[in-house]
Amino acid sequence: MPNWCRGNLVVRGTKDNVKRFLLENLKEDDLEILEDDKKLTIRSKELIFIDGTTRNFIADDIEFNFASEEIIKECTMNEFMAAWSIAPEPYIQMSREYEIDIDLCVVEIFRGFTQEIRIQKGEIIIDKVEEINLDFRGGDGEDPTSFNEDLSSDDWKPSSLIDDLDDLPF
Template identity: 35%
Template structure:
């Protein structure tokens, strides 16, 4: 059973690229990782999923996806946030491949309570601009969110 590195994955891009990332880059799965029916937008421009695998990652998931794509601004870049969890740690290289494929930027500050570290990743314009692991002498005191992750 892995420890889970959790945080809010922020994804930024044009409405077209974000829509493509959500509908094509995320795969609904059950708790055991078995594929479910692909994501679809309903008649209200809403996309929902309780657990989605981020395609191209070893074990990266989006939890409780509930987005109204119609509400997104059509002009320029916009950002959305997803509650995400990754087994053990996050691979910046895996996220980079999604960023390049869908033309989006990503940023996450994730927390791993069990192994007591944080991970900060930022990918902008197809480049990893930050990939840091933050260690603590006293995790429960020094970490800003010591109860997140597992």
């Protein structure tokens, strides 16, 4: 089972190019596509697969608002997921084919890194991976599967931080 990188996928381009990218590359059997003169909404009860990639998904509804007068439109897809890390090659090809710019930014907490990719006009502008602090794991951070049991939250109860449970609004 993979560790999942999670973050955002941002696509920029003309309304028609971004819309075409979304409609041709987001795949799932139960996609619900709604469109009016101001926005395109794509919904699914399952993860939405990004065609041409290896295990890259969107785990939330997608809304592409194009009502503004700006020529270049932007669609931000939150809840982007990739198994292990992001391979930039499929996104380079998509950028060229659809004449769009693509930004991806993810965090992979268990192996301890962030990854940022920016592709403009089919060329990689930024492709960097940075290590993040693994102090919460304990030990030397070399083995991403080793946890410090003293830092475990299994026995932690949020109610221990609240003085008067009767004052809660729910």
